Amino acid sequence: MELVQYTVRKLIAGIPLIFGVTLISFLLMVYFGPDKTYELLGKNPTPEQIEEIRAQLGYDKPVVERYFIYVKELATLDFGNSESTGEKVNDLLARTIPVSLLLVTPGFILGNLLGIAFALIAARYRGGWVDKTIMGLSAVGMSISFLIAIIAFQLLLSSNYGLGWFPVRGWSTDTPLDYLRYVTVPTLATVFVALGYNTRFYRAVIVEELTRDHVRTARAFGVPPLKLLSVHVLKNCMIPIITRIVFSIPLIVISGSLLLETYFGIPGVGKVAYDAITTGDQPVLKAVVGWTAILFVFAQLLTDILYRAADPRISLNGSSE
């Protein structure tokens, strides 16, 4: 019961965020965005034709009214049809979001798990050569641009100049083997660039925890290092770890990975959203931005509930609000 009350309160508290995200995006992407009037008209249009098209696109209404139409669409989650392809926006998202998820999830999970693993090893041998090597490699990884990593991995693994094991570009999930063939190179590039940042972040969190009194006490009582790290340290590090992971989720679900999708020609939602901005496909834009804001509110809710699970001392009704 406490949880239900809390959820409702938290969702209501999320309304200002949704309002802000939709308002700013609406102004930027819709009001100041590309004007499609003349794209849809033939040569030498009459003023009446221009009027008609503007009315059809909704350009003739005042800004406030257009924003409230958007809010209504958001409330009913019905954004109409894409202006570019005529496809229903919700169908378009339902088709492209799973592609993006399949594309980025393996890299996201591996990047975080390996990051935590390396961070634990580095923290375990803090100050020694193992730690210095891991942190040095992290710094190198952090200095390499994602685009460079993508091109390098494609060259080494997919092209005729390298091993040529994987397809150069494209996407297919017809069979698990196809999926594996297409997802491997993007995943490796993702893990490569994420690992440096993740390892560094998690190591800082773990080292901070290692200096606490309860860890020193446990060590004094002779708890073996591995148990110390996994039970006494990692468990207490869960709060920052949860925050980092959960808040990445909305961006992954909705924006996918624009760069990977553009570079490899993968039909995911990141590419759809980007094309919608460049062509001014307003229904798609409105849906993408609206969904991101809603997911962020849910991510906030989820982190709070997970905090509670990770640390029973945190009260959902408490002063943490």
Add this chain to the structure above:
Amino acid sequence: MSAVAADLTSALPPRQTLWSKAIYKFRRDRAGLIGLGIVLLYALAAAGVWLGFWATDWADVSGPKWAPASAEYWFGTNMIGQDIFSRSLYSTRTAFEVGLVVAVLSTLIGAVFGAISGFFSGSFIDELVVWLMGVLDSIPFYLLVAAIAFSLGDNPYAMHIAMISTFWIGTSRLVRGEVIKLKEFEFVEAARSIGVGQLTIIFRHILPNTLHILLVQSTITFVAAIKSEVILSFLGIGVQDGMSWGLMISESTLEVLAGFFNNFIAASVLMFGLVMAFNMFSDALQDALDPRSTVGGDS
């Protein structure tokens, strides 16, 4: 008598401030010094381009297509016969221009917003700033940048504005947290009790005490700006005129699958060098300015 006094003073440790300790520690950090040295070399190269000493021929189509590295074309030529060495040298200037503009302005905006919202924490102004930061954080970065770039049309600073509009948030959050702590200190109470105005307290008394945060944040933002430029230029919403490592790398995507790597390698290696050196410098700066760590200590 005076000899005793002299002995006493020489026995006292030298006056230690955050900055004198930081300089002492930084000068002992070998990686940080190497990083700073490399960054200064790049800065020199960029200044030379800016003053017109070299790389003035970056746009000339002078050589044969895809020439290999030679005495005339140090890094070879690209697909239309332009000298890759000049182009990558010229791009150093672009990198510094983007990095400096974005880092300085984001840090300034972050400092002002963070200080005001931290000083008035809990008030309506604070809630407004915190709300704005949450909202901007919730819009996917590349979509926001693309939207700003398109709404500004052909403005050559569209990319800078887009980056600044998101990069100030990190600095602002840190400054806000620090100011909330600082405003409870006695020196603030003392200033208030002698009738110093609120704005003077914020900008003359409190904000200078966050300078160490601002310095570190501006180096982090500099690196972030250079790295974002590459991806934005590839997506077609980056540098509009001129040349940059990002433009060179996106140009090279047409070449690498045909087996011509010069463009790609030149831009990647030069960019990696600057970013890596800047990261090393930034880390050393962070360690040196961390008030919690002690001289010589490793924590």
